[in-house]
Amino acid sequence: MQGVAGHKSRLTWAVNLTVLALVVLWLIPTAGLLVSSFRDRDQISATGWWQAPFAVEQTYRMRADAGAAVQEGGQYVIVGNVFDSDGYAGAAGRVTGFGITGRDPAGFAPGAVADLRRGGTVSVQPDGAFRVTAPEDFGRRGPNIYFQAATPPRFSLDNYARVLGADAMGQAFINTLTVTIPATVIPILIAAFAAYALAWMEFPGRGLLIAAVVGLLVVPLQLALVPLLKLHQTVGIGQSFVGIWMAHTGFGLPLAVYLLRNYMAGLPRDIIECAKVDGATDFQVFTRIVLPLSFPALASFAIFQFLWVWNDLLVAKVFLPSSDEAKVMTVKIADDLLGSRGGDWGILAAAAFTSIAVPLLVFFTLQRYLVRGLLAGSVK
């Protein structure tokens, strides 16, 4: 933006604002879910997450306790505080209105006096203190009091506790971990050896093999599902963790070989030739020189594969048994929670965050390697 000195500041402003808008736009959806996962479930359905820091106006109902009635100058009187009743949970708020029928739960301003149909009065003060009077005994049940109160915002870990416990997301978390770790570690070594051969060994058909790997990079996984599941069942693996580890290993290999070969081919030729002149075998060159030098590429691939396997839904749906003990988090969310807990946003948000917390952590701590891997894979 240099050459246009006169417009420079205005343009810089425009750029700053545009980028800010873009970042906000990109962050808002995730922020909404994060905030909601900590909110109380009643408050979620009462106000939007963007109003989370403010008090929530909600309507409650309580019944004045007839047993607490006392006689006072010829009248029966019940006094108490609406915020102490069973229908209300959490810290005391501020009453913004009250009523005596469900149809009009906030028809009276706090401090006003409402006349009951059977005679008598109800009044509720802003601080929640109420007073019910009646000319005769209340009998067994006191009158209903409806009130609308501004409840202070409530944040808690309740949603997480419920999701991890009752909804068996804890088990699913462990299953995801169980699937991901071997499926990330095993392909690396297999791919590294092959990548070394493709990068530094001369043999007929090398170019063809590299082209084949590039081609396999884009083969849709959908093709592999039916034949391989059949194969697994014939061999006796069936739908199991062993099966999914093998499947992910196979599916991850093209990217691994491709990334590692690109990186290894870029290593300085001198080092490798010197080692060979000094009498090192290919095996020694690989384990002592190439493998340590390729660490950044190995890390990139490991991150890719980790994110890919952790986030995968398709392979897990097909290659793992559909029983509850073997469900990974993505399957759990997509197949169970969205169906049975469709409208329970607090639970859904907590479940989603349980599943994306680890990838986000990996992303933010190892972003450098991720970017490097991306660039090695596509920029020439």
Place this chain on the structure above:
Amino acid sequence: MSPLVQGLVTILIGVGGCVGYFYLSNLVLDRVIFPARGPDPGRNISRANAVRPWLFLFPAMAALGLYLVYPVVGSFWRSLFDRDGDEFIGAGNYASLAADETFRTAVFNNLLWVLVVPAAATFIGLVSAQLTDRLRWGNLAKSMIFMPMAISFVGASLIWKFVYANEADIGLINAIRAALGADNPVDVLQIPFWNNFFLMMVLIWIQTGFAMVILSAALRGIPEETVEAAIIDGANPFQIFFRIKVPQIMGTIVVVWTTITILVLKVFDIVYTMTGGNFGTQILPSYMMGYMFRDDGRATAVAFVIMVLVLPVMVWNIRQARKELR
């Protein structure tokens, strides 16, 4: 044995097995089959070196062959048989697909996805790459836009389901509509035709970061002189960007574009999670999941259609790779 322990054991077996295989096979090759001694050690060494690459390649090639090459053939073969796999029906599955209206919707929607998502993600990615490049807080901004890459498609779908929710107190879209005076909330995922675009938004949101990171690296690789020359010639910032910079990184733009295109053809999670393919939002990968476990003949036929759609990009990629090798 709990699966987690089983997993750790598998890692040990897998890694140990790999190391053992490579070490022992090389040892056997050098000491037993072609030892560097005897009447003609030189010939033995060169023979051993001719075999060695295949030792290195064997495990990867076996796995690739079994898990990616065989399925292409196997799926095609299976798609020629009926539901139970007993009766050969030739193109019967493909014929019944062509007659199915949902399948045609799925193909149409898929083409829509292929047109819109890569274009939008690449364009927004390119613009944000250029804009963030000179900012002091550019890296932070990039990080934030890049972040959805780490989120699963299922997680992202849930995040956006929340934005699209059919209540003004939950969904941001309906809240904005209500603030502007609309009376009733709408379920944007049920608006015919346009709901497809709301689903695409999720994938664009995820993929823009990918495009941005790669394009920003490409932009930095542009030689300064070309930009300086343009400035001296009096080009304005827009001309510099569109006429000088973009043409120079066209190769990378195409790579990004094709990479996202392939992804679009494979992703089934978003549609599966958000609409289940209802309301006219079906796409091929999620259409296939409907037949998975029920009618393998149909499922493989759909998979093969996806493969055919991917094929041009595959051929193009291989050509590019071969060009670079030369």
